Every structure is written in structure tokens, then in C-alpha cells.
Amino acid sequence: MNPTQHDTEQTSPAVDASPRLGVLKTYKLYIGGKFPRTESGRYYKLASPTGEVLANMCQASRKDFREAVVAARAAQGKWASATAYLRGQILYRVAEMLEGRAGQFATELIQMGAEPDAARAEVACAIDRMVYYAGWCDKYQQVFSSVNPVASSHFNFSVPEPTGVVSVIAPESQGLAGLVSVTAPIIAGGNACVVLASNAQALSAITLAEVLHTSDLPGGVVNLLTGDRAELLEHFASHMDVNAAVYCGDDPDQIEKLRTAATDNRKRTITRTRKNWLADDAQSPYDILDTVEIKTTWHPIGV
Amino acid sequence: MTTDDEKQTTPALRFGKAWDYAPAPETTPVPLRKSYGLFLDGEFVAPRSGKTFWSINPATGKRLARIAQAGEADVDRAVKAARRARDGAWGKMPAAERGKYLFRIARMIQEKARELAILESMDGGKPIKESRDVDLPLVAAHFFHYAGWADKLDYAFPGRKPRPLGVAGQVIPWNFPLLMAAWKIAPALACGNTVVIKPAETTSISILHLARIFQEAGLPEGVVNIVTGAGEVGAAVVEHPDIDKVAFTGSTEVGKKIAAAVAGTRKKLTLELGGKAANIVFEDAPIDQAVEGIINGIFFNQGHVCCAGSRLFVQESVADTVIRKLQDRMQTLIVGDPLDKNTDIGAINSKPQLEKIEYYLKVGKEEGAELWQPSCPVPDNGFFCRPTLFLNATQSHRIVQEEIFGPVLAVQTFRTPEEGIAKANNTPYGLSGGVWTDKGSKIFKVTSKIRAGVLWANTYNKFDPGSPFGGYKESGMGREGGLHGLKEYVSLN
Numbered sequence: 001m002n003p004t005q006h007d008t009e010q011t012s013p014a015v016d017a018s019p020r021l022g023v024l025k026t027y028k029l030y031i032g033g034k035f036p037r038t039e040s041g042r043y044y045k046l047a048s049p050t051g052e053v054l055a056n057m058c059q060a061s062r063k064d065f066r067e068a069v070v071a072a073r074a075a076q077g078k079w080a081s082a083t084a085y086l087r088g089q090i091l092y093r094v095a096e097m098l099e100g101r102a103g104q105f106a107t108e109l110i111q112m113g114a115e116p117d118a119a120r121a122e123v124a125c126a127i128d129r130m131v132y133y134a135g136w137c138d139k140y141q142q143v144f145s146s147v148n149p150v151a152s153s154h155f156n157f158s159v160p161e162p163t164g165v166v167s168v169i170a171p172e173s174q175g176l177a178g179l180v181s182v183t184a185p186i187i188a189g190g191n192a193c194v195v196l197a198s199n200a201q202a203l204s205a206i207t208l209a210e211v212l213h214t215s216d217l218p219g220g221v222v223n224l225l226t227g228d229r230a231e232l233l234e235h236f237a238s239h240m241d242v243n244a245a246v247y248c249g250d251d252p253d254q255i256e257k258l259r260t261a262a263t264d265n266r267k268r269t270i271t272r273t274r275k276n277w278l279a280d281d282a283q284s285p286y287d288i289l290d291t292v293e294i295k296t297t298w299h300p301i302g303v
Numbered sequence: 304m305t306t307d308d309e310k311q312t313t314p315a316l317r318f319g320k321a322w323d324y325a326p327a328p329e330t331t332p333v334p335l336r337k338s339y340g341l342f343l344d345g346e347f348v349a350p351r352s353g354k355t356f357w358s359i360n361p362a363t364g365k366r367l368a369r370i371a372q373a374g375e376a377d378v379d380r381a382v383k384a385a386r387r388a389r390d391g392a393w394g395k396m397p398a399a400e401r402g403k404y405l406f407r408i409a410r411m412i413q414e415k416a417r418e419l420a421i422l423e424s425m426d427g428g429k430p431i432k433e434s435r436d437v438d439l440p441l442v443a444a445h446f447f448h449y450a451g452w453a454d455k456l457d458y459a460f461p462g463r464k465p466r467p468l469g470v471a472g473q474v475i476p477w478n479f480p481l482l483m484a485a486w487k488i489a490p491a492l493a494c495g496n497t498v499v500i501k502p503a504e505t506t507s508i509s510i511l512h513l514a515r516i517f518q519e520a521g522l523p524e525g526v527v528n529i530v531t532g533a534g535e536v537g538a539a540v541v542e543h544p545d546i547d548k549v550a551f552t553g554s555t556e557v558g559k560k561i562a563a564a565v566a567g568t569r570k571k572l573t574l575e576l577g578g579k580a581a582n583i584v585f586e587d588a589p590i591d592q593a594v595e596g597i598i599n600g601i602f603f604n605q606g607h608v609c610c611a612g613s614r615l616f617v618q619e620s621v622a623d624t625v626i627r628k629l630q631d632r633m634q635t636l637i638v639g640d641p642l643d644k645n646t647d648i649g650a651i652n653s654k655p656q657l658e659k660i661e662y663y664l665k666v667g668k669e670e671g672a673e674l675w676q677p678s679c680p681v682p683d684n685g686f687f688c689r690p691t692l693f694l695n696a697t698q699s700h701r702i703v704q705e706e707i708f709g710p711v712l713a714v715q716t717f718r719t720p721e722e723g724i725a726k727a728n729n730t731p732y733g734l735s736g737g738v739w740t741d742k743g744s745k746i747f748k749v750t751s752k753i754r755a756g757v758l759w760a761n762t763y764n765k766f767d768p769g770s771p772f773g774g775y776k777e778s779g780m781g782r783e784g785g786l787h788g789l790k791e792y793v794s795l796n
Binding site: 143148 | 444461462463555558559560562563565566567574576731746750751754755756757758759760761762765767769770771772773775776777778779780782785786787795
């Protein structure tokens with residue numbers, strides 16, 4: 001099935017006539033820093049464009065999503081209060097780990113249908129994008145903050161704070177670069193998130209989870225689910241302990257459904273319609289701004 | 304809490320007649336008209352619907368003026384006029400010239416501030432000292448602030464080229480009629496948009512006098528259009544297909560409906576919704592100052608304030624003292640004629656709002672909280688409510704969880720800062736909060752832990768055009784004021 005898991009065939013000494021059997025990876029979910037199977041017991045077959053079955057992916061349920069929100073909420077406060085310097089270093093560490101596994105990511109993208117050059121370009125983009133947002137962790141605050149010249153005797157300032165827990169419907173195409181491009185600005189801003197990965201390119205997401213897991217990113221800050229977008233979309237929008245929902249795609253019915261379901265707790269909804277996540281304009285501090293809140297504090301001046 | 308014994312040994316201050324002020328009514332003449340039309344395409348016109356309704360003076364219950372009731376056809380005329388202005392004169396005007404119109408409007412508001420303040424108090428019920436000293440100065444300041452932004456927008460968004468959105472549909476509430484109009488109109492115009500705005504049906508008059516200022520200032524026709532009427536007029540504005548931007552200030556309930564209504568559209572949305580703000584008093588606070596802040600926090604504008612400090616949290620060690628001083632101070636509040644310069648608490652904006660407040664007073668008592676009111680006289684006619692405390696309130700009480708929008712304060716206590724913060728954050732709202740302590744580090748710790756958009760430390764209910772205002776969670780989305788308020792009226796893509 002998976003070349004990376006069969007590649008010992010040629011290197012095995014021909015002492016024994018039977019070749020060594022490769023060890024297949026079980027792709028599971030990533031919730032709260034652990035790799036559980038879906039509680040539902042459901043799976044879907046992930047196949048290459050030529051029809052070769054690549055893996056049985058978990059088809060996450062609403063309950064998996066709710067568990068992930070609990071994990072995200074539990075992790076968010078501590079992540080938000082980590083220093084910006086530390087958050088930056090951890091995001092940079094993610095880039096380091098991605099670089100170390102560049103070959104594996106490229107192989108998986110090729111398996112899922114990408115041309116080799118495109119796969120390598122996408123992996124390079126994902127790595128560089130993580131570095132880009134690692135650098136923003138301690139800078140967006142200065143760009144988006146203000147000291148406000150009020151007409152009374154007060155020191156008045158406005159600063160960004162994380163919105164909280166963000167649910168994300170990741171891009172369906174460019175399963176690695178798209179996923180990294182939407183997730184990185186959210187965690188750079190001090191939020192925790194629950195992400196539904198691309199359905200057809202789900203291998204990248206779970207391998208990315210392994211990268212996140214070995215990058216000192218606290219468990220629960222990023223939770224990754226695989227499954228069916230149409231099934232989970234409404235729950236991603238309606239959950240009362242989610243503060244914002246990011247939707248990637250351009251299906252008007254899904255966008256309306258998401259925004260309607262989000263009204264109950266006045267969840268912020270952010271729609272990203274980009275097609276090409278490898279483009280230069282697919283990264284921006286304004287993407288960080290989408291999942292932060294501006295807090296204004298009034299402090300009297302006097303003796 | 305104070306025991307019965309203590310109450311007897313600590314008598315409330317008794318001022319008797321010493322606090323009875325002679326009447327000091329505001330007597331400046333105002334150009335109030337008998338009837339008001341819609342303001343469409345630069346002119347006052349009769350509604351196509353042919354319908355009108357009465358605006359009531361809430362201090363007397365008597366009719367003040369007849370107001371045009373816009374129908375869908377009128378809203379459509381307004382949007383078309385706004386679109387023409389956007390595509391025409393306003394859209395083509397250099398940004399600096401746009402700014403100069405706003406500067407001119409700000410100056411004219413200052414010139415006419417007194418009459419506008421009086422109209423505001425007559426129509427809305429707020430004390431003249433507030434409309435004169437708070438509302439109107441801020442209205443002018445807001446136009447003045449955003450005027451200067453018009454030709455400087457490129458500096459507000461590094462790396463981006465901001466463009467106007469088009470036609471903004473705006474719906475505003477009755478608690479700060481002119482100020483909310485300024486908050487909506489000034490940034491929209493500064494960013495190059497045109498406006499269709501609907502005031503609340505109980506407070507239409509002052510914004511129609513603002514329209515006269517627009518005429519006097521020579522603002523091109525159609526740049527601001529005003530449609531008056533009740534909720535269905537607002538719905539028609541929000542749902543009009545040629546609106547590019549919806550901005551609403553009002554209740555969370557209506558805000559959710561508006562969000563659902565625009566869910567399937569390209570309309571950009573900002574919402575300033577309800578609140579249930581915590582005002583937290585620590586034992587090391589300057590107590591007398593805190594008491595004044597609590598009073599201002601909840602009784603300012605009869606408590607008709609979305610950011611009102613309607614939940615008081617007092618650290619247990621100073622609770623008795625704070626509550627006693629609060630009650631003593633409340634005894635001195637003057638409830639009465641909004642046009643009297645001595646009045647502290649004016650009229651409740653409308654009969655339905657008074658009924659809502661009275662309903663919550665009943666609910667609070669039934670739930671087991673202890674109601675306390677001062678013995679001050681209230682006028683026989685009109686809509687009035689005594690300032691009210693609910694002592695021994697708990698987190699689950701409806702008077703603690705739900706926005707009352709009246710002069711009603713729910714009092715609770717806490718022991719540790721962590722407990723105070725947790726209780727303060729136990730609400731679906733997140734608009735504002737107050738922290739009272741003499742310790743600077745504690746201020747920054749607590750204000751950073753309260754999940755709300757505006758935090759006042761050792762002060763409350765302060766506003767400024769340069770200070771971004773807006774909520775977390777169910778209190779809304781987007782900011783108004785300052786640089787951050789610009790973002791809601793431009794496209795950055």
C-alpha cells in the first residue's frame with residue numbers, strides 16, 4: 001500500500017526468500033495530545049486517484065468533535081498565557097520537525113495524487129509558512145495595538161487577545177499547505193482549535209499531528225479530525241463553547257449553513273475562499289487578526 | 304452582608320429636606336416641530352406609506368411630535384439614493400474633501416449642542432446634565448475624530464489598500480440616539496460609504512435635527528438617508544439586497560436574528576449587543592471613589608446602557624461598608640424631570656421598557672434576592688423607576704444572568720480574586736467590566752482575565768471617539784471608535 005512502509009523490501013538481504021512485510025500505519029484522530037480512534041467506530045477508505053487504497057481513515061463523529069472542543073478549551077488558557085516568545089519558538093519547532101519529515105510529506109502527497117514537483121513545492125510552502133507565523137507570534141500585538149489619545153485623564157490602550165476556541169473546516173485541496181496556512185495564524189494568536197482536515201488528502205493531517213506532537217505544542221492546542229465535511233459542518237458552527245468558526249471553501253450553501261448555525265452564541269465566522277494556498281498572499285497578519293478580540297482598558301492618570 | 308442588628312446601629316444618613324433642590328428647568332427654546340418626514344436624498348419627504356406614529360415624551364407620557372412611518376418602498380428609495388450618492392458625488396470626491404464635510408458637521412453640532420441636548424432629553428428621557436455634558440460633546444467629537452481619518456486610511460492598514468464597502472444599512476437603539484447615530488455615520492462616511500440609517504421608534508427626533516445640520520453643511524444629497532419607524536423598517540433595511548454592510552446596535556436577541564438574516568449574503572456585519580457587566584470591588588479599593596463608580600456604572604442614563612455595571616461583586620471583607628455607603632449615596636439621587644438640571648435619574652425611555660424593568664423587579668424578589676430602594680419621590684406621571692439594589696443575589700438568578708436595561712443592580716460577594724474573576728466571567732455576555740483596587744498590578748491581572756471588550760479600572764462608563772468599543776462573546780462583534788472602528792467600514796481584500 002504505502003511505499004514509505006514498504007521501502008525496506010529492496011534493502012532486505014536475500015538470505016530469506018520471503019521479503020519483509022512492511023508495517024502499515026494506522027491513521028487515527030488527534031485530540032488533546034493523544035491519538036484516539038473515533039468513538040463511532042466508523043471509517044472511510046482513502047484511495048489514491050488510481051484507486052489504490054491508502055488507509056482506512058477515521059470518520060469522526062459529533063461526539064469526537066465535542067471531545068476535541070473540551071480538550072481545546074482546557075488547553076487554551078495556558079497557551080494564551082504562554083509568552084509570545086515561547087509561542088514563536090514552538091511554532092518554529094513545528095517548522096523544524098516538518099523539514100525533517102519533508103520526504104514523508106511529499107511521498108504522501110504524491111500518493112494522494114500530487115505531481116512530484118507540486119508535492120515538494122507544497123511541503124516547502126508549509127514549512128516556510130510555519131516559519132512566517134512563528135515570526136508573527138510576538139509582533140502582531142504591536143501592529144494591531146494602539147494607545148488611544150482620549151480627551152480625559154486616562155491611559156487608554158487597546159490590545160488583541162485570543163478569541164478562544166476556534167473550529168476550522170480546512171481547505172479540501174492542498175491538504176498540507178492549506179491546513180498549515182489556516183491553522184498557524186489561529187495558534188499564533190493564542191487560540192486553540194479543532195480542525196476538520198481535507199477528506200481526500202487526510203494523510204497529511206494526521207502526519208502533521210505527529211509533527212505537532214513532537215514540537216512541544218501543548219496537547220489540545222491543535223486537535224485534528226478526519227471525516228465528512230457535510231456531516232460535521234453544522235456542529236462546528238453551533239457548538240456553544242466555540243468562539244469562532246473558520247470555513248475554507250466557496251460553497252454558498254455551506255457558508256450560509258455555517259453562518260446561520262453560528263448565530264446562537266454569536267460565534268465569529270470567517271470564510272476563506274482562496275484557491276491556491278501556495279500563493280504569496282495566502283499568508284498575512286490580517287489572518288491572525290480574524291481570530292483575536294480587541295480589548296480596550298481605561299486606567300486613570302493621577303496622583 | 305449587614306445583619307439586622309447592624310442596620311439598627313448604623314443608621315442610614317437622613318438628610319430630610321436639606322437635599323430638596325429648587326427646580327432648575329432647562330429653558331432654552333428648541334425648534335421642535337409638530338411633525339417630521341423621512342430624510343431621503345437630501346430632503347424631508349412624506350412617506351409613501353402615508354403612515355405616521357407619535358413620539359412620546361416619557362417624562363409626561365404626552366405626545367411630542369408626529370413621525371413618518373417608512374414602508375418598504377421608502378426604504379428602497381433610501382437605498383437607491385444612497386447608491387446614487389456612492390456612485391456619484393460622494394464616491395468621486397477626494398478623500399480630503401469628504402473629511403472636510405465631516406469637520407464642518409462636527410462644528411455645527413457644537414454650535415447647536417444645547418438645543419440638540421434638550422431635544423434628546425425631551426424625546427428620550429435622559430437627564431439634561433447627561434445629554435448636555437456627555438452625549439452631545441461626544442457626538443461632535445466623534446464626527447471630528449473620524450473627519451481626520453478620511454484621507455489617512457492607507458496608514459491605518461499596513462500593507463493593504465482599504466476601499467469603501469458601498470452602502471451601509473444601520474440600525475440604532477434608543478438609549479443614546481444621537482451618539483449612536485454619530486458612532487455609525489461618522490466612520491461610514493469617513494471611509495467613503497453612504498448610509499441608510501434607522502433610529503429607534505421612540506427616539507427619532509434628534510437624528511432628524513442632525514439631518515438639518517447635514518443640509519446646512521451642504522452634504523451631497525443621498526449620502527445619509529434616515530428612515531423612521533419600528534422593527535420592521537429596520538428589517539427592511541437589513542434585508543435590502545443592495546446594502547453592502549449592516550451595522551446594528553441593540554439587543555442580543557435581535558442581533559442574532561440579523562446575523563441569521565445576512566448569513567447567506569455578501570453583507571459585512573458588525574453588532575454591538577447586550578451586556579451584563581461585572582463591576583468588581585476589591586478590599587484595597589478606594590471605597591468612596593468605588594461607590595461613585597458603582598452609581599455611575601448602573602444609574603447613568605437610567606441604566607439604559609449596554610455596558611452598564613449591572614452586576615456588582617464586592618470582596619467579602621468590605622461588603623458591609625460598600626453596601627452601606629452605596630445605600631447612603633442612593634438616598635441622595637434625584638429621580639425626576641429630565642429637563643431639570645439637578646436630576647440624576649430621568650425617565651425610563653418607554654412604557655414597555657418600564658414594564659420590563661418592573662417585571663424583573665418581581666422576578667428578582669420571587670427568586671429570593673432582597674430588593675432595596677431609596678425612599679426618594681418619583682413623579683406621578685410619565686415612566687419612572689427608583690434606583691434599585693438586589694442584595695444576596697446568586698449566580699443563577701435571572702436578574703444576574705439577563706440584561707434588564709434599567710437602574711437595577713445585582714449585588715454579590717467574593718473572597719479571592721480568582722473567585723471574583725470566575726463569577727464575573729460566568730455570563731454569555733462580554734461587553735465591559737470594572738475593577739476597583741489601589742494596586743496597579745492587580746488591575747492589569749484582573750482586567751486581562753475578564754473576557755470583555757472594554758475594561759475600566761477605578762472608573763466606569765467613560766467613552767471617547769478614539770477608544771475602541773465593542774464586545775466579546777454574545778455582546779457582539781467588531782469595534783466602534785478609533786482606528787479599530789475603521790476596519791468595519793472598509794474592504795481590505
